Amino acid sequence: xxxxxxxxxxxxxxxxxxxxxxxxxxxxxxxxxxxxxxxxxxxxxxxxxxxxxxxxxxxxxxxxxxxxxxxxxxxxxxxxxxxxxxxxxxxxxxxxxxxxxxxxxxxxxxxxxxxxxxxxxxxxxxxxxxxxxxxxxxxxxxxxxxxxxxxxxxxxxxxxxxxxxxxxxxxxxxxxxxxxxxxxxxxxxxxxxxxxxxxxxxxxxxxxxxxxxxxxxxxxxxxxxxxxxxxxxxxxxxxxxxxxxxxxxxxxxxxxxxxxxxxxxxxxxxxxxxxxxxxxxxxxxxxxxxxxxxxxxxxxxxxxxxxxxxxx
Numbered sequence: 001x002x003x004x005x006x007x008x009x010x011x012x013x014x015x016x017x018x019x020x021x022x023x024x025x026x027x028x029x030x031x032x033x034x035x036x037x038x039x040x041x042x043x044x045x046x047x048x049x050x051x052x053x054x055x056x057x058x059x060x061x062x063x064x065x066x067x068x069x070x071x072x073x074x075x076x077x078x079x080x081x082x083x084x085x086x087x088x089x090x091x092x093x094x095x096x097x098x099x100x101x102x103x104x105x106x107x108x109x110x111x112x113x114x115x116x117x118x119x120x121x122x123x124x125x126x127x128x129x130x131x132x133x134x135x136x137x138x139x140x141x142x143x144x145x146x147x148x149x150x151x152x153x154x155x156x157x158x159x160x161x162x163x164x165x166x167x168x169x170x171x172x173x174x175x176x177x178x179x180x181x182x183x184x185x186x187x188x189x190x191x192x193x194x195x196x197x198x199x200x201x202x203x204x205x206x207x208x209x210x211x212x213x214x215x216x217x218x219x220x221x222x223x224x225x226x227x228x229x230x231x232x233x234x235x236x237x238x239x240x241x242x243x244x245x246x247x248x249x250x251x252x253x254x255x256x257x258x259x260x261x262x263x264x265x266x267x268x269x270x271x272x273x274x275x276x277x278x279x280x281x282x283x284x285x286x287x288x289x290x291x292x293x294x295x296x297x298x299x300x301x302x303x304x305x306x307x308x309x310x311x312x
Contacts, residue, residue: 012036012077013058018107028092032085032108035069036077042117043075043310044083044105044132046125047295049237050229053084067299074306075120083109083117087124090232095239098246102132106139115139120306122146122295123266124237127244130251130274137252144309146258146295146302147266150274151245156265159190160238167231176231181222183234188221193262193291248277256282258305265292 013035020028033053045055047064054061056069056077069075069082088096088104105128109117116139121129126148133140152160163183170179189197201214210217248255257275259268268285275283286301288294295302 015053016108016111018104018111020104020107022092028088030085030088030104030107032083032105032112034081034083034112036079036081038081040079040081042081042083042109042114044117044119044121044129045069045075046084046119046121046128048123048125049087049234049241050225051125052086055082055084065296068303068306074303075310080310083112083114087237090230090236092236095236095243097240098128098131098244099135101128101240102135105132106136109139116141118310119143120146120309121148123148123292124241127241130246130248130255131244133253133255134246134250137250140253142253142309143251143255144258144306145255145271145274146305147260147263147271147292149257149266149270150248150277151270152242153265153267153270155267156190157242159186159265160242163187164235164238167235171231177226180229180231180234181219181226183222184225185218185222188218190265191292193264193289195262196289196291199289248274248281249279251278251281254280254282256284256305256309258284258286260291260294261285261287262289263292263294 013033015031015033017029017031020030022028031053035056045065051064054063055065057063057066063069069077071078075082085105085108088100092100118141119129119132126145129143129145130148130150133143163186166183167176167179170176197214200210201217204210255278257271259271261268272283275281284305286294286298288298290297
């Protein structure tokens, strides 16, 4: 398999890439990153569909999880080496499965000479972590799954189907990004909780950040997402989440599940089901008014969970 190492970004960050072969035999390029000192234990870090290889912030860019990854953080890049990657998306037809994503990660690990690693995965990243632990049990040492389970819930599938139909209808009219804007607005109402939205947007202070109301908030989130994500990429990853399904009874490593009690998208009962079916499964619960987005908002609680998991 042809492997290339791209030019280092700085002294502790190295971008890596590898080739996969598709079912047709055509090569598929996979891009990832290593952040942290050579020789340190490796932690694969995976987030939601909006995340990418930039986990920790650097002098050149802002990472998607700076509260948890970086020097002195829960995933301390002075002592851990983070492996991350850019998800496969619409370049894989008809869609990239979570198992496809797992194969891509293994190709990157091989490119970097990494034999085994721990995994911290949240949301879609937690699904991929579970698929990877089933696919390569000899390489996954332990797994922390935050707000993800062994399968997609029916309600989550229902919400995502409406989002995809909105994007696909807009594509038919030649404005896929407008459809993606609307789909993201709907998605935000599933990520958060009624309690949070009510507390923020019912009678806010005139000069506060939420003074323009919930509609303006959703419009801003939709515009921002549509400006940086292609509609086709969103459709592929949304379908991938709905198709995800693994047998937790096949998991051989210790798995810690963290369920957010108020999560509408991945109900805590579903995560509890996964934990009960996992031979070495442990379930932890967290209360948060941020619901599914708790992994991005509850900095102290998520940091404590990761620190405990990694043995810090």
